[in-house]
Amino acid sequence: MSEHEHSHDNFEEKVAAMDHQPKRFVMGARPLLYLTFAFLCFGLAAGEIGISSYFLQKYGNIFRNDYPSKIIKHNIGLTLFSGIYTLLVCLGAYAMPLYFFAFLLFSCWAFWLTVGIIFTVATPFEAGSCGTSSAIWSRFTGQCKYYVGAEALAWTLFSLFTIWFILFVVEITVGKKQHRRRTVLGE
Secondary structure (H helix, E strand, C coil): CCHHHHHHHHHHHHHHHHHCCCCCECCCHHHHHHHHHHHHHHHHHHHHHHHHHHHHHHHCCCCCCCCCCHHHHHHHHHHHHHHHHHHHHHHHHHHCEHHHHHHHHHHHHHHHHHHHHHHHHHCCCECCECCCCCHHHHCCHHHHHHHHHHHHHHHHHHHHHHHHHHHHHHHHHHCCCCCCCCECCEC
């Protein structure tokens, strides 16, 4: 083997090693904070999936006057979608590119804001009072705790994603120029 072939093989090995470096997880305050947000959002989204699945199992996916209104029926579907979407974002957070993850955080924020607003405006129930003067809603007082719970979880997820997104944007824009990392939790 000539010297030229040997140096060419070394060069190819070095290039291959540089191109395929494994993503490293470095323990620190930032990754722990982001993991905490991911676990909290994951758990709350799982709760929302449970509540929306309960409604879909009880009343079905077709509007036949089983739901109080069409907007509530559609909001249950949006809640289920938002919950599954949030679970996927939280599960993939460790390996996502920075700016793509910022977009996903913002989209989760928008979904939960929408779900929370619709539940707040479209349902007459409030935490601690399940009474209603509406004839349409009177037959749904037995499910009041589920509607109130879904609304509370939606607003909690909205709040968590607001804080997480603000922290993320501040870290990217104001932080030191050490953002050479490619992923959210990696280096």
